[in-house]
Amino acid sequence: MKKLAASLGVILLAIGLVACGESGDKKERVKADSKEITVKHELGKTTVKQNPEKVTVFDFGTLDTLEKLGLSSKVAALPKQNLPKYLKAFDTDKAVDAGGLKEPDFEAINNAGSDLNIISGRQSDSYDKFSEIAPTIYLGLDTSNYLDSFHANVKTIGKIFNKEKEAEAELDKIDSQIKEVKDAAPKDKTGLIILANDGKISAYGSGSRFGLIHDVLGVKPVDMSIKASTHGQSISMEYISEKNPDYIYVIDRGAAVGGESSAKKTVENDLVKTTNAYKTGKIIYLNPEYWYLSGGGLESVSEMVKEIGDSF
Structure with missing residues (x-):
């Protein structure tokens, strides 16, 4: 009887420990889920x-x-x-x-x-x-501080969803990509970023929504006086001809929002054909989805950097 009682005691103790363990695990899971x-x-x-x-x-x-x-x-x-x-x-x-x-x-x-x-x-x-x-x-995105703002947003997402290591790894890849492109950027060439929209064009410079090209990737602005604004600075074809950029980067808003793609027809006129950019085949039509609609994502930024690197 004593042996039986002792055996029962051991079994009950084991059950109690298992139950406590399960209860503890459950509490930990609830605690983690409610953080x-x-x-x-x-x-x-x-x-x-x-x-x-x-x-x-x-x-x-x-x-x-x-x-x-x-x-x-x-x-x-x-x-x-x-x-x-x-x-x-x-x-x-x-x-x-x-x-x-x-x-x-x-x-x-x-x-x-x-x-x-x-x-x-x-x-x-x-x-x-x-x-x-x-x-x-x-x-x-804080376009006046594009890269730091991009990093901060991705890290915030990583923290919220317990994907911090994965987020850091992706950012490291993009940082390496950026360095390669920046190192390859011609130091003696200038660039102009324009948004084409229904026959009208606006210029964007440093600190703008497309300022990644100048501020992060090292393309020298053809005009340092362009003010950063959401809608850009309205410019004429005469302005482009006068500034004579070596690179013209074009974002077609119409194509981005499902309208008619008319950027090439608008941009490549007789005045713009006098520029170094046109003569050397350096009018680059950027992917409007990345640049206009979804900038600031891990894939979009990587593709945006690649596009600028390819333009060199």
Whole structure:
């Protein structure tokens, strides 16, 4: 009987230890799942659940980064209008169509039931409305400090989704790519960045939304006085001829937003044909999806850097 009692005691003790172990593991899992972090961003501070299950994304650069980090399944809602072709995998019934980049469908966003909203410049005025639905963070690029801002945004995503090592590894690859391109940039040549839009053209310089070309990749601006602004500085064909850049980088807005692609017809006129850029075949038509719609993503920035490197 004593032996039987002792055996039963051992068994009960073992069961108790296992139960405690399981209870402890469960508590640890619950604790990990309920962890929250505070994200500082341009529009404030937001308490965010770490590794959220469902996310509404209104920034295509962020969408690009999520895909690169293997987080596509987390996207519950996004604006499907003007979605870049390389991100078309998100245009499925698995994700709610949340309206347009500038016209969010807040009813659809609410119905998506996301744990987190991620927005950028085009939705900044609606930050409060987004925040009423779910915790919202702003991950727009600070173009006056492009590279640091890009790094910070990717690292924020990595921290939120427990992908910090993966994010760092991808950033290291891009940093190496940037160094190679910057080292290859001709020091005695100048460049001009223009946006073509329905027959009109605007110039962009250092510190602008396309300033990566000058500020990070080392292409010398043909005009240092171009003021950084969202819509660029309106210029004439005479201006381009007078400045005579060695490289002209063209972003076709019409092609980016699904309109008519008319940039080449607009740009390559008799005046522009007098420039060094035209004479040496250095009018480069950049991918408008990367440059106009989804800049700031891990894939888009890598491809943008590659395009400039190829132009040399």
